[in-house]
Amino acid sequence: MMQMKTVGVVTTGGDAPGMNAAIRAVTRVATAKSLQVLGFERGWEGLLTNTFRHLTPRGVGGIIQLGGTMLHTARCPEFKTEEGLQKAVHTLNLNKIDGLVVIGGDGSFRGALDLSKRCETKMIGIPATIDNDVYGTDETIGFDTTVNTAVTEIDKIRDTAISHERIFIVEVMGRQRGFLALTVGLTVGAEIILVPEDHCELSEVVETLKENSRKGKKAGIVVAAEGCGKVIEIAQVIEEETGSEVRLSILGYAQRGGSPTARSRLLAILFAEKAVNLLCEGQGNRAVGLRNGEVTSIALEESTSGTKPLNKNLLKLADMLAT
Numbered sequence: 001m002m003q004m005k006t007v008g009v010v011t012t013g014g015d016a017p018g019m020n021a022a023i024r025a026v027t028r029v030a031t032a033k034s035l036q037v038l039g040f041e042r043g044w045e046g047l048l049t050n051t052f053r054h055l056t057p058r059g060v061g062g063i064i065q066l067g068g069t070m071l072h073t074a075r076c077p078e079f080k081t082e083e084g085l086q087k088a089v090h091t092l093n094l095n096k097i098d099g100l101v102v103i104g105g106d107g108s109f110r111g112a113l114d115l116s117k118r119c120e121t122k123m124i125g126i127p128a129t130i131d132n133d134v135y136g137t138d139e140t141i142g143f144d145t146t147v148n149t150a151v152t153e154i155d156k157i158r159d160t161a162i163s164h165e166r167i168f169i170v171e172v173m174g175r176q177r178g179f180l181a182l183t184v185g186l187t188v189g190a191e192i193i194l195v196p197e198d199h200c201e202l203s204e205v206v207e208t209l210k211e212n213s214r215k216g217k218k219a220g221i222v223v224a225a226e227g228c229g230k231v232i233e234i235a236q237v238i239e240e241e242t243g244s245e246v247r248l249s250i251l252g253y254a255q256r257g258g259s260p261t262a263r264s265r266l267l268a269i270l271f272a273e274k275a276v277n278l279l280c281e282g283q284g285n286r287a288v289g290l291r292n293g294e295v296t297s298i299a300l301e302e303s304t305s306g307t308k309p310l311n312k313n314l315l316k317l318a319d320m321l322a323t
Contacts, residue, residue, distance in 0.1 A: 004279050006036045008097040008121075009055065011069040012043040012076075012111060013104040015256055016128040016142025018264035019069040022103050024060040025272030026126075031057050033280055038095060042072045043104075044079035044111060047088035052095070064265060067145075067257045069103075079111060089119045097121050099279035101272075105129030105140070109287055110304045122284025124275040125300055128268070130256060132179040135306030136298040137289025141271065144263035146173075146255045147183050154188040157249055158221055165218035166245040167209060169235050173255050174225035180255075182314055185223035191322045192220070196227040197310045202234060206241040213242065215323075270295045 007030050011019050027037045037055040040046030053059075053071075063070055078084035092100065092115075099122040102112040112123040127134040128141035150172050161168045170190075174180045178195025185193035191212060192205055205222070212220055222238075224231055231248055239246040260268070271288045274295050278286050287303035289296060 004035060004098045004282075006038065006096050006098055007276070007279060008038045008040055008052070008092070008095070008100040009071070009103065010040040010043060010046060010100065011071050011073050011103045011128070012108040013073065014129065015068050015073055016130050016140070017067040017145035017256070017258055017260035018141035018268040019103055019128050020063040020066045021260060021265045021268035022126055022128060022141060022272045023055070023070060024064055025269045026101050026276060027055040027060045028057050029273050029276040033276065035276075038097065039071045040091075042074040042076075044076040044084075044088065045074050046071075047091045048076065048078060048084055050091045050094065065259050067259055085115060085118055088115055092119055092121045099124065099284065101126060101275050101279075103128045103141075105131065106134050106304060109134070109300055113285070113300050113304055116285050116300070122279055122282075123300060124278055124284065125287040125303065126268075126271045126275050127287065127289060130180060131174060131177055133177040133308055134287070134289070134303065135308045136287050136303040137291065139267060139290050141268045142260065142264055143179070144267075145258060145261045146180060147187070148261055149255050149258055150180070150184045150251055151187055153249075153251055153254070154184065154190075154221060154223070158188070158219070161219040161221060164245065166247055167220045167222065167238060167242070168247050168249055169222045169224060169231050169238070171224050171226050171231045171248070171250045173251075175227040177308075178225045178227070178310055181223050181225035182310065182318075186314055186318045186321075188221060188223065189321065190221045190223040190318065191217070192222040193315060193318050194222065194224040194228040195310065195315070196225055198312055198315055202237055205234070206238060209238060209242050209244070213244065218244070
């Protein structure tokens, strides 16, 4: 078995609170095992341009509480080309990278899998995305932080909704998946939750809000994932059909930032330790994850080919609680 000497770390795709905690933990666990750690900057771009910094225990001090990623991240269309992948392979070979820890979402994992087919560097994926849509893990780094950020803002919005007897439509992130909208909607007591996985006719939304009005509920919160359509058009239809005042609030990129919660930090630390241990055991092409309370791993190929199911029973529960 090849002895692990040098480990690379890269954060790719969208940033998520807790990425810095993961970088810190990978660096310190790897250093404790006498490994050298190189942090490639600006995502896959760093591998194409051979841009990196040596990461040391002192160099990653004071970042555990910071959102974002100290290594930065950026879109890199070139990486998806054969020429780009070969540049990345050259960088890995040039720096004698034995193992590469890729911190990101499912798109990042697919990139790592493509890269693994062209080099001998062992790839380990650490799931970090606010969408919580990575197959093979019950939860991703950053999801808990984003949920809490959205809940805090919507709780404030509800105060105004009740005071003015208005309906508020709050858009949260989630172009393709509704894990964030579902969890946020359930925990803020939203009257209606809209997710891409469960198409809901606008007429049903209108009728529900009318029924709520007949019950004496003059205010309401509709939480919608951004992948459910143009919320401004939804707001206009609701206002026209119900006669209620409707306001729109788009939480936007504030959901990505902020200091990671204790939960997001803990997952980052546990996932990082698992990732380094897998590499030291000679294992590669694995994706770390949390399953039934246990930190484990699955094949990277399995993670990228699977689709994480949304628990639609929680939508039924939310409807029950909103009556």
